[in-house]
Amino acid sequence: AEKIRIGIVGYGNLGRGVEISVSKNPDMELVGIFTRRAPEALSAYFDDTAVFAMNDLDQFRHEVDVLILCGGSKSDLPEQGPELAARFNTVDSFDTHARIPKYFETVDIPARAGKKTALISAGWDPGMFSINRLYGEALLPDGETYTFWGRGLSQGHSDAIRRIPGVAGGVQYTLPSETAIAQVRSGSRPELSTREKHVRECFVVLADGADAEKIRRTIVSMPHYFDEYDTTVNFISAEELAHDHQAMPHGGFVIRSGNTSDENAQVIEYRLALESNPEFTASVLVAYARATHRINQAGQYGAVTVLDVAPGLLSIKTPEQLRAELL
Numbered sequence: 213a214e215k216i217r218i219g220i221v222g223y224g225n226l227g228r229g230v231e232i233s234v235s236k237n238p239d240m241e242l243v244g245i246f247t248r249r250a251p252e253a254l255s256a257y258f259d260d261t262a263v264f265a266m267n268d269l270d271q272f273r274h275e276v277d278v279l280i281l282c283g284g285s286k287s288d289l290p291e292q293g294p295e296l297a298a299r300f301n302t303v304d305s306f307d308t309h310a311r312i313p314k315y316f317e318t319v320d321i322p323a324r325a326g327k328k329t330a331l332i333s334a335g336w337d338p339g340m341f342s343i344n345r346l347y348g349e350a351l352l353p354d355g356e357t358y359t360f361w362g363r364g365l366s367q368g369h370s371d372a373i374r375r376i377p378g379v380a381g382g383v384q385y386t387l388p389s390e391t392a393i394a395q396v397r398s399g400s401r402p403e404l405s406t407r408e409k410h411v412r413e414c415f416v417v418l419a420d421g422a423d424a425e426k427i428r429r430t431i432v433s434m435p436h437y438f439d440e441y442d443t444t445v446n447f448i449s450a451e452e453l454a455h456d457h458q459a460m461p462h463g464g465f466v467i468r469s470g471n472t473s474d475e476n477a478q479v480i481e482y483r484l485a486l487e488s489n490p491e492f493t494a495s496v497l498v499a500y501a502r503a504t505h506r507i508n509q510a511g512q513y514g515a516v517t518v519l520d521v522a523p524g525l526l527s528i529k530t531p532e533q534l535r536a537e538l539l
């Protein structure tokens with residue numbers, strides 16, 4: 213069979229993850245990376261990956277089956293998503309939850325007009341977590357859904373720590389509260405506040421002569437960022453920061469706790485423990501690129517989300533194989 217031809221738009225953490233992930237899917241091939249920067253300035257993960265300028269993208273209209281958009285949700289995707297969906301099948305990871313309905317509209321119109329399919333907001337949250345929230349609600353209508361994040365590196369909170377005078381470096385991890393998770397797993401359907409659901413853990417390198425206790429107090433009382441949470445602050449050396457805290461771990465849980473009768477509580481749990489957030493997100497996007505290609509070939513045009521895609525379309529296997537092996 214002919215391979216699905218993938219193009220990557222934008223080469224940051226996610227773009228690099230997609231480059232690697234395509235190599236693990238034998239039914240796909242990478243046409244190349246398209247970047248707004250000078251192509252010769254980028255060094256791809258694999259030596260033989262081609263890098264092109266964004267301006268040359270139109271030459272590849274008949275060479276690419278699906279473009280995976282790896283730009284940022286804040287300013288890249290709102291611009292690139294609608295523009296590229298007019299001319300290519302696309303997959304993206306737009307993750308500004310409150311803006312997804314509006315973003316869907318802006319991509320849907322050009323995609324329909326161009327007979328293209330645009331899968332928006334794939335990844336894990338939104339993405340795999342959204343699907344699991346849906347399964348939970350549909351299967352247990354009398355119930356509550358709980359989403360916990362972490363252990364995960366939070367870029368925004370890490371930046372906030374690094375801006376404090378006397379701090380030479382630092383990172384912040386968000387962790388689900390063990391107590392809260394245990395309560396939810398018990399099936400008791402607790403009402404949990406923001407403070408009760410997550411705790412924050414900081415690793416900080418002090419500048420010469422800085423007052424550790426003063427900095428600890430500044431962090432734990434910082435409005436919006438830390439004051440509503442239980443926060444622990446650990447002071448470490450610059451070497452430890454460089455050695456132990458460079459990865460981008462993340463993950464979390466979606467738990468649905470419901471009752472099918474007065475007597476019986478039922479609990480559904482989906483867990484992700486990710487050593488690399490961007491590499492995992494990229495793997496999800498690549499599987500959805502396969503589905504998007506198939507949906508477009510079946511003549512379904514316009515924007516879709518992960519909630520619209522049948523699970524079998526993600527798989528490299530045929531429906532016959534899936535029936536024999538997974539049912």
Ligand code: NDP
Nearest residue numbers: 222223224225226247248282283284285305335336337338
């Ligand atoms: P990056 O900041 O690493 O990359 C975003 C874009 O910035 C790239 O596409 C690239 O475009 C440009 N860029 C990257 N590195 C440089 C550089 N050194 N100098 C100049 N420009 C650069 O973002 P991520 O890849 O980490 O994340 C992308 C998005 O993925 C996030 O905004 C988030 O919305 C989404 N995401 C979604 C998740 C989900 O579960 N749905 C989970 C994780 C992330 P170009 O090559 O054209 O310059």
